[in-house]
Amino acid sequence: MPTATPIRLCAALLLCLCLLPALPAWADQGAPGSWKVSAFPGGPAAELSLDLQAGTLTFAATHRGGRVLEPSPVGIVTERADLSQGLRFLHRRDRLVTEHYTTTVGKRLRRSALMREATFAFANATGARLDLVVRVARDGVAYRYRLPEDYGPVLRETSAYTLPRNATAWLAQHRRDYENPFVQYTALTAPAADFMVPALFETGGHYVLFTESGLDGGYSGPRLAHEEGTGTYSLRLWDEEVQAGESPWRVLIAGDLATVTESTLVDDLAPDSRVRDTSWIAPGQVLWTWLAGGREAGQSLEKQQAFVDYASARGWPYVAVDAGWYFLKDQWDVTDPNWPTTSWMPRLVEYGRAKGVGIVVWIHFRDLDTPEERALWLPTLSRWGVRGVKIDFMDSESQERLRWYDEILPATAANRLLVNFHGSTIPKGIHRTWPHVMTMEGVHGGEKRTLTTAHITTLPFTRNVVGSMDYTPMAFHRAGRPTSDAHELGLAVTYESGLQDLAGTVESYQARPEAERFLEQVPTAWDETRLLSGRPADHVVLARRSGDRWFVGAGISGAARTLDVPLSMLRGRWLVEVVRDGPAGLVRESHVVDGPRGRLSVPVPDEGGYAAVACHWHPRITTCDR
Numbered sequence: 001m002p003t004a005t006p007i008r009l010c011a012a013l014l015l016c017l018c019l020l021p022a023l024p025a026w027a028d029q030g031a032p033g034s035w036k037v038s039a040f041p042g043g044p045a046a047e048l049s050l051d052l053q054a055g056t057l058t059f060a061a062t063h064r065g066g067r068v069l070e071p072s073p074v075g076i077v078t079e080r081a082d083l084s085q086g087l088r089f090l091h092r093r094d095r096l097v098t099e100h101y102t103t104t105v106g107k108r109l110r111r112s113a114l115m116r117e118a119t120f121a122f123a124n125a126t127g128a129r130l131d132l133v134v135r136v137a138r139d140g141v142a143y144r145y146r147l148p149e150d151y152g153p154v155l156r157e158t159s160a161y162t163l164p165r166n167a168t169a170w171l172a173q174h175r176r177d178y179e180n181p182f183v184q185y186t187a188l189t190a191p192a193a194d195f196m197v198p199a200l201f202e203t204g205g206h207y208v209l210f211t212e213s214g215l216d217g218g219y220s221g222p223r224l225a226h227e228e229g230t231g232t233y234s235l236r237l238w239d240e241e242v243q244a245g246e247s248p249w250r251v252l253i254a255g256d257l258a259t260v261t262e263s264t265l266v267d268d269l270a271p272d273s274r275v276r277d278t279s280w281i282a283p284g285q286v287l288w289t290w291l292a293g294g295r296e297a298g299q300s301l302e303k304q305q306a307f308v309d310y311a312s313a314r315g316w317p318y319v320a321v322d323a324g325w326y327f328l329k330d331q332w333d334v335t336d337p338n339w340p341t342t343s344w345m346p347r348l349v350e351y352g353r354a355k356g357v358g359i360v361v362w363i364h365f366r367d368l369d370t371p372e373e374r375a376l377w378l379p380t381l382s383r384w385g386v387r388g389v390k391i392d393f394m395d396s397e398s399q400e401r402l403r404w405y406d407e408i409l410p411a412t413a414a415n416r417l418l419v420n421f422h423g424s425t426i427p428k429g430i431h432r433t434w435p436h437v438m439t440m441e442g443v444h445g446g447e448k449r450t451l452t453t454a455h456i457t458t459l460p461f462t463r464n465v466v467g468s469m470d471y472t473p474m475a476f477h478r479a480g481r482p483t484s485d486a487h488e489l490g491l492a493v494t495y496e497s498g499l500q501d502l503a504g505t506v507e508s509y510q511a512r513p514e515a516e517r518f519l520e521q522v523p524t525a526w527d528e529t530r531l532l533s534g535r536p537a538d539h540v541v542l543a544r545r546s547g548d549r550w551f552v553g554a555g556i557s558g559a560a561r562t563l564d565v566p567l568s569m570l571r572g573r574w575l576v577e578v579v580r581d582g583p584a585g586l587v588r589e590s591h592v593v594d595g596p597r598g599r600l601s602v603p604v605p606d607e608g609g610y611a612a613v614a615c616h617w618h619p620r621i622t623t624c625d626r
Contacts (some may be wrong), residue, residue: 035092039116039136044068044254046134046141048120055086055124057132061141061208063254068201068208070162072232074132076145076247079152081128083145090121090129097135101272104281104435105468105498106264107529107544113137113268119146139263140253142213146246153241154220159250161210161224163187163231167203170458170536171195174223176395177423178442181455182462184537192228194236199224200260200462200536207260211466213249213269213429217406220244221397221425238397248428257461258531261542266466270429274409280416281436283525284317286360288501291447291475295332298324298362301344305351310506312355314520319352320360320390320420320501321345335367340380349385358387360418360499365393368408378415388418388438388499395423409434420470420499427467431498438498439468446472446503453482453557453607454537460494461536472501476508476515483555486581487609489515492522493553494542500524514579514586518611521625522551532565541565548616549624552576554602555609562603567614570595575617577624578602580610592617 033050047060049071058071075084097115115137122130131146145157163169165188172180174194185191187201198211210233212222220242224233235250253263275281289297289307297303298321307319324332326339336342349359361381368374368391381389389412394401405425412419419437426442443463444455463469473491475481481488492500502519509516528545532552539556541563550570554563567574576591580602593600593614602610615624 033089035118035120037116037118037134037136037141039114040138043138044136044141044252046136046143047071048132048134050087050089050122055088056084057087057122059143061252061254063206063208066204066206067164068203068206068254069252070164070231072160072162073158074143075158076130076147077155077158078147079155079241081124081126081151083122083124083128083130084158086124087122087130088124090123092118092120094118099268099272101432103267103431104278105283105431105438105496105525106267107262107496108264108527109525110527111264111268113264115268135249135269137265137268139255139259140251140265142249142251142265142269144214144247144249147244150245154237154244155241156237157235157247159235161233161235163201163233164203165231167201167231170200170462172444172462176397178426178463179444179448181444181450181452182458182536184454184458187231188229190226192226195224195226195233197222197224198462198466199233205256207255207257209253209260209462209465211251211253211266211428213251213266214271215248215397215402215425215428217399217403218244218246219248219402220399221402239399242399253465257534261461261465261531261534262529263465266427266429267432270432272432273435274433275413275435278435281418282317283438283498284500285314285519285522285524286318286320286499286501287311287316288320288322288472288503290322291472291478291503292505295324298322299327299329301348304348307506308348308352308355308357311357314516316357316502318358318360318387318499320362321348322362322390323364323392325361340376345386346384353385359385360388360390360420361386362390362392365391365423369404371407374408374411378411378417382415382417386417388420390420390422391424393423394421394425397425409437412436418499420501422470426463431467439470439501441470443469443471445470446475449480451482453487453555456483456491457534457538457540457555457557458536460540460542461534464495468497469495470497470499470501471495472503474515474519475503476512477505482607484581484605484608485512485515485586486579486604486611487555487607489518489579489586490553490555490609490611492519493544493551493611494540494555496526496529496544498524512586514588517588517625518579518613521613522611528569530569532567533563539563543569545569550614552600552612552614553609554604554611556604557607560603560605560608562601563610564599564601567593567598567600568596570598570614573617574598574614575621575624576600576612576614578610578612581605581608
């Protein structure tokens with residue numbers, strides 16, 4: 001299916017603009033204490049209310065007439081100003097925000113954002129000002145605080161999210177590296193604990209994902225504190241004091257499950273790209289050698305050359321060398337002080353270059369946490385020809401650590417190094433602002449030994465919604481893996497990651513030739529994403545388009561069943577090749593379907609799934625492989 005032409009995109013945008021309600025004149029002082037912001041008929045809407053006696057603000061959100069957020073407190077308290085109560089309304093100003101941009105990774109590379117923005121100005125009894133900026137888009141609503149003057153450090157927000165007590169919730173308890181599993185509760189029965197953002201809720205058939213956008217060193221990271229016996233989740237900041245003039249966007253992606261899954265709202269709200277030349281940025285598959293060889297592989301030129309050989313044979317563009325390559329061999333975790341002159345890495349880079357394979361290297365955060373260290377490491381790696389860095393163990397969302405991200409991001413871009421953050425925060429618009437960030441961990445992923453398919457089938461609707469996720473799939477060789485082989489293979493599509501770190505051993509791939517064949521074809525950058533069917537912790541069937549081919553990844557949690565899904569994104573006759581679990585291993589079977597009314601029906605075993613690729617059918621075609 002071809003991408004939309006610029007003329008068609010402009011025509012669609014003009015149609016959307018015509019459908020928008022007229023912009024109201026900004027309201028003057030003395031307006032009633034309730035306001036609504038909406039953008040699209042039947043779409044999400046934000047409702048803001050001011051208690052005229054207490055001067056407190058609440059924020060609510062609806063979708064198609066149903067509440068996705070009950071009236072919930074908003075406000076901010078600084079060292080010298082309480083802007084959570086005693087407020088009076090000053091004025092409202094509205095504008096339309098229309099933006100077009102491209103990304104290097106994500107659910108689709110070409111983006112068009114259309115949002116209505118309303119800025120509400122308030123003041124307390126002493127005259128201290130607070131602006132609450134609200135945006136509404138087709139896929140959700142968002143707000144942020146703006147302080148027009150310096151009132152000292154921010155001490156806390158009174159921001160909270162209140163849900164119906166029986167709303168279904170998929171939550172992960174807060175952890176500094178975002179590596180806890182998602183568990184299903186109700187809004188009421190979740191334990192009294194701090195939970196990570198994002199958090200997903202469903203009520204009355206409407207879904208809402210709470211997340212944020214635009215977090216950088218100008219603020220502090222969040223967590224959600226559940227108040228026991230209620231459906232309220234209060235936002236807490238990492239730091240007790242935050243030097244700030246503006247908060248990140250508090251984002252509510254709202255709609256049906258497909259709207260939430262396919263949303264690009266987090267990127268749409270983020271600052272535009274700060275990298276002018278992106279010609280050197282290339283996503284792709286990575287042969288990741290940690291789970292395939294561990295410390296021994298990380299300290300062996302010969303083993304890494306063998307990995308390069310295998311990646312080259314598969315057409316995979318990268319090999320990642322993990323922890324150990326610059327450590328002293330007799331003192332694990334101790335840096336060799338002479339690494340710039342003694343390392344074998346330049347030889348591996350040259351070996352890879354001759355085979356068409358780029359090298360990505362792991363680095364511990366502690367080796368990049370000062371300007372002097374960055375000035376040594378990054379130019380040296382760039383001079384050697386290393387293509388990217390995997391930086392690990394930041395383990396914090398403090399303002400101080402976020403300011404480190406603000407320093408490392410332009411430095412890696414200047415040295416033309418792709419970035420994969422591990423032990424990190426998660427993407428919060430970073431892919432738009434810094435397009436050389438290919439992926440981030442921040443997930444209870446393939447390295448863990450406590451994985452469940454309930455968690456695995458929740459990730460596409462929670463963590464992976466907000467940006468690229470380095471789950472590290474394909475660890476076929478690991479004992480105790482909960483997924484069937486075909487389910488695991490489908491994760492190459494189900495999980496979006498600009499650098500898709502493949503975690504298996506060479507031997508495990510060679511034992512599964514249909515997996516090898518599929519992984520040679522599947523890309524990691526997408527023109528379009530569609531949810532075909534799904535329910536968190538139950539099943540997921542996701543389709544992603546690259547050029548004129550569609551790829552499908554599917555997986556279930558629980559008992560065997562048949563996954564029967566519509567292929568409404570197809571037009572005409574298509575060949576669909578499915579790799580599924582057979583009695584003796586992975587098998588490939590072909591279907592010819594007619595879109596858009598065609599369906600794909602595949603039986604899957606317990607904890608099973610499948611991977612598929614679809615291409616235009618004609619009488620001479622026998623495969624979608626290229």
